[in-house]
Amino acid sequence: DAEITQSPRHKITETGRQVTLACHQTWNHNNMFWYRQDLGHGLRLIHYSYGVQDTNKGEVSDGYSVSRSNTEDLPLTLESAASSQTSVYFCASSESTRVEAWEQFFGPGTRLTVL
Amino acid sequence: QKEVEQNSGPLSVPEGAIASLNCTYSDRGSQSFFWYRQYSGKSPELIMSIYSNGDKEDGRFTAQLNKASQYVSLLIRDSQPSDSATYLCAVASVYNNDMRFGAGTRLTVKP
Numbered sequence: 001d002a003e004i005t006q007s008p009r010h011k012i013t014e015t016g017r018q019v020t021l022a023c024h025q026t027w028n029h030n031n032m033f034w035y036r037q038d039l040g041h042g043l044r045l046i047h048y049s050y051g052v053q054d055t056n057k058g059e060v061s062d063g064y065s066v067s068r069s070n071t072e073d074l075p076l077t078l079e080s081a082a083s084s085q086t087s088v089y090f091c092a093s094s095e096s097t098r099v100e101a102w103e104q105f106f107g108p109g110t111r112l113t114v115l
Numbered sequence: 116q117k118e119v120e121q122n123s124g125p126l127s128v129p130e131g132a133i134a135s136l137n138c139t140y141s142d143r144g145s146q147s148f149f150w151y152r153q154y155s156g157k158s159p160e161l162i163m164s165i166y167s168n169g170d171k172e173d174g175r176f177t178a179q180l181n182k183a184s185q186y187v188s189l190l191i192r193d194s195q196p197s198d199s200a201t202y203l204c205a206v207a208s209v210y211n212n213d214m215r216f217g218a219g220t221r222l223t224v225k226p
Contacts, residue, residue: 035216042119042203043159043216058213090158099207101147102214106158 002027004107006091012113019078021110023091031094032074033104034058034066036087043090049074050097081114088112118142119206121217129225134191136220138204141185147207148180148187153219154200162202163189194224 004025013019025032034046045058047066055066063085065077078085088111092104119140128134136150147166151159165171165178165187177190187206191198201219208215 033214040218042218043205045213045215048213056212059211059215099147099209099212099214101164102207103149103161103164104214106160109158 004091004093004105006089006107006110008110009108010111012115013081014115015081015083017081019081019112021076021078021089021091021112023074023076023107024072025091025093025105025107026072027093027095027105028071029093029095029105030071030097031102032068033092033094034064034074034076035090035092036060036085037090037109038087046076046089047074078112083114086112086114118208118215119204119217121202121204121220123218124221125223126220127223127225128194130194130196132194132224134194134198134222134224136189136191136202136204136222138187138189138206138217139185140187140204140206140215142206142208142210142215143182143185144210145185145206145208148178149205149207149214150176150178150189151203151205151216152200153203159203191222194222196224196226198222199224 033048035043049068091107094104150162153159204217
């Protein structure tokens with residue numbers, strides 16, 4: 001069955017370190033997304049990609065970067081981790097390129113703690 | 116003002132009752148609306164999407180959209196304890212070219 005996987009599921013790191021969160025999907029979807037979820041804020045879009053070599057900034061992109069070298073993977077990098085980036089991170093994918101039809105399927109999430 | 120607003124709850128209903136979840140949004144250019152269910156410690160899963168004014172039914176779930184009032188709701192009929200979760204409203208903004216989520220409403224269905 002097609003799925004989205006994220007790794008690691010839990011990560012503890014220190015302020016200032018570079019961290020990369022992995023996302024892999026076997027839906028063969030062109031679109032992939034990264035969100036963070038914090039209490040009281042719901043899900044907020046960090047970056048998204050419509051296909052290989054395409055990346056776009058979302059609502060809260062500062063301090064994060066992504067790159068898309070193939071259809072299946074969209075790794076999220078925190079260049080210099082900050083305590084404010086402690087959160088649960090979800091990767092998602094969708095089939096449609098039209099934002100109006102972004103029915104998204106989510107991965108299991110990564111809980112990141114920055115000390 | 117938040118772009119997508121939901122009552123945080125908790126909303127408590129007895130088993131078998133109708134649960135009504137509400138969502139308002141500020142971007143009049145929004146065209147598509149989604150309801151996700153999220154169990155504690157799990158990832159969101161899509162329940163329904165709605166694009167046109169009116170009602171859309173899928174089993175025990177009915178989504179209602181009123182673009183003039185900038186209001187979207189989710190009704191859950193014959194609520195079950197397994198429906199206890201947080202329900203997230205999401206709005207696709209063509210203007211921002213992204214999706215905005217509400218903070219979610221926590222629903223508890225009591226046996």
